[in-house]
């Protein structure tokens with residue numbers, strides 16, 4: 001790639017010069033082959049969970065192939081994406097960066113014209129603020145990282161305005177809203193008791209349009225990219241579960257595809273992190289694994305370019321794709337006593353004795369809904385969600401609809417929520 | 423070298439009540455006659471972690487504190503774990519210490535190139551340097567996205583954390599270290615894979631792109647003269663990214679400013695497995711491989727965590743006197759109201775009681791570690807390296823020296839990690855189940871890539887009674903204290919010469935050289951008129 005002698009400021013290097021993404025990729029010298037390699041990785045993510053129905057241009061009408069993804073993406077014309085970072089830890093951005101490895105993801109992401117991403121922009125503050133205003137004025141995809149403090153706007157201030165104001169402004173003309181990471185989905189650790197800042201997720205503030213929840217603390221980088229890819233290629237949100245998560249990635253429990261599952265079924269459990277069972281790769285349920293109640297593509301997509309994943313490395317799942325995982329699942333490394341497993345009538349202890357097979361567990365319990373239907377109020381579907389089976393009431397899973405008065409954006413006092421949960 | 427601000431009240435001079443903030447850190451400076459005359463660093467985000475931890479299960483810190491910063495999540499886990507190890511008086515098998523060391527070092531190895539290319543080097547291609555004869559070459563290498571070194575450096579920076587993922591399952595935000603050891607029981611394939619990944623990183627980035635020579639050749643450098651001779655030794659070294667950076671940095675004067683307070687803190691990190699099977703607060707100093715120490719007014723002191731305190735005079739918290747973190751409080755105030763009292767940051771001001779000097783702000787980070795490595799009387803297992811004591815004596819602290827300290831750690835830590843990998847006994851133990859004591863006090867520390875990172879925990883009746891975290895960024899960006907003494911970055915900014923008032927890139931160099939984990943915005947004001955000259959985002963990741 002040739003360079004003129006002036007430095008290439010970050011903002012300029014991401015300029016979308018040609019009409020379509022395909023043309024931009026060609027201009028940037030990205031070979032068809034590496035673009036297809038990227039698309040097959042996306043295809044793999046789409047194939048994790050529930051079949052992707054209705055992919056635009058898919059011959060089979062089902063989960064798209066790499067070729068189909070490529071041809072849809074190539075036609076994409078310049079989308080405007082606004083990317084906000086509110087109360088967060090940068091972990092999601094780090095995870096996203098680690099989706100790299102080839103440069104195609106870079107190109108796809110950077111060519112998105114991410115018109116306002118604090119972390120990806122080295123532009124001056126004024127220019128950044130202007131970019132945000134311009135982007136907000138047009139139709140755009142809004143991606144949010146981080147939670148919104150509701151107790152005092154001064155807990156998180158961006159460009160002189162509170163996080164809540166910035167979010168409301170950016171959401172006004174947004175055609176799609178993605179909440180990326182547990183912070184943006186429900187507040188993550190800072191929203192755990194006593195939630196000192198009153199941190200809430202995007203959908204507590206933006207209640208008049210669907211929010212796609214890319215759950216996880218952080219989500220796997222590839223899954224973030226896949227969610228964006230889906231929206232770009234289809235101009236629509238993917239199908240979601242009752243938690244607003246795309247079913248293509250979050251359509252199954254970790255427990256359903258866990259390679260240690262045979263040991264669970266056979267009643268072979270690790271009792272401490274260093275015992276013979278740990279060395280043999282037995283099931284981690286007794287040392288606190290939350291896989292049976294956690295919906296996530298970790299076992300399939302894995303982390304750091306497919307290097308490993310927690311359970312693969314002997315680490316019980318802590319359930320970070322589930323709402324309120326911190327308050328609900330602590331202490332993390334202790335087996336929850338006599339907990340009922342979802343879809344079965346036995347506790348793990350009994351299962352451990354080999355009394356029951358649980359192969360079918362979980363298949364039927366995952367209710368799907370499109371994003372639009374979801375926000376219209378079918379949150380009650382969550383009543384059959386797996387946490388209930390963990391001995392809690394449905395209040396753990398979600399705030400009750402009454403708990404969100406008037407959908408006016410103000411959530412119930414966090415203390416109340418957390419009290420209810422305990 | 424300590425700057426004291428006597429003009430209380432001037433803090434609010436240029437800001438609206440809410441502050442004007444993008445990102446998490448706001449830096450305001452006044453400039454007069456082309457030189458920075460004062461500076462304020464303002465942390466702009468509050469999440470209340472210490473309040474959340476109170477009353478929780480003692481192990482909550484293992485999951486909560488890494489979420490303070492996803493860039494240093496592994497370092498947070500590491501020190502949170504040692505805080506519990508010391509409180510619960512655990513036994514940590516030697517294998518577990520090795521794996522903790524490896525993971526901590528891999529996070530830092532990842533950070534070094536990522537930070538250099540994606541954060542620091544961006545300013546090297548600022549148009550203010552366009553007249554410089556070396557400028558075109560700087561652009562060719564370091565221009566964001568398109569520079570010949572940029573893409574490689576950033577992409578390959580992901581390799582060391584793949585090794586982290588082998589042992590920890592994922593990066594960022596694994597929780598695989600637990601009191602008494604680690605969860606992973608790696609097998610031979612894991613260790614072989616880790617070794618291969620790191621060798622790939624070394625071959626393709628560290629030696630090929632960065633050094634232009636072998637690690638061994640670089641490690642022969644003991645003095646500033648050695649380093650200069652190294653640059654000119656052959657074409658490969660002269661033209662490597664490191665060789666080029668040294669030449670260019672001197673050319674544009676990065677050795678001339680950004681000194682900071684000149685006093686340093688390093689609790690040290692990486693433990694000698696056989697010397698720390700039973701972690702205690704007192705026993706840590708002697709078991710360290712990467713030594714700890716405090717260096718103030720040209721003198722080395724042993725590091726003693728009891729001498730740390732936090733001051734909240736200019737922070738948005740209530741509290742009347744500096745407190746040791748075991749007694750520490752986190753009681754947030756409304757920023758709008760407390761600005762009237764001269765408070766201006768969500769960061770507290772950590773201070774260290776230096777014998778003979780009183781409470782002193784100290785710089786944390788790689789330079790602090792390199793200074794500690796030059797202290798006399800090292801143990802046989804300890805890092806002993808005179809290079810940066812020599813460079814400080816000859817050049818003084820500056821943006822350049824700070825930057826070289828960071829880069830010097832890449833070959834050093836790589837060698838250590840390879841050694842630790844080879845020592846893992848695959849048949850041995852990786853975890854000893856601890857007794858979960860009902861009461862106790864613990865302290866855990868490490869060196870995150872960007873410096874001193876420490877937790878203090880008090881456990882009462884099986885619950886967390888108090889939990890305080892002091893991050894390297896707090897040491898460096900903390901605001902003024904009760905004496906009006908400026909924090910390290912505030913001091914480092916003062917005296918910086920600004921060539922172009924409309925584009926003060928020099929401020930970017932200084933602030934970035936500390937690699938604070940916060941995205942920060944610099945606002946430059948004309949010291950005479952109060953007019954805002956410019957503001958720009960730094961530590962934005964491109």
Ligand code: SF4
Pocket residue numbers: 087088089090091092093145146180181182183184188189216217218219489492595
């Ligand atoms: S969701 Fe988790 S990883 Fe992402 S910003 Fe929040 S705390 Fe960090």
Ligand code: SF4
Pocket residue numbers: 254255256258259260261262264282283284285289290291292311317
């Ligand atoms: S309990 Fe955890 S480790 Fe065991 S099979 Fe289920 S997901 Fe896997």
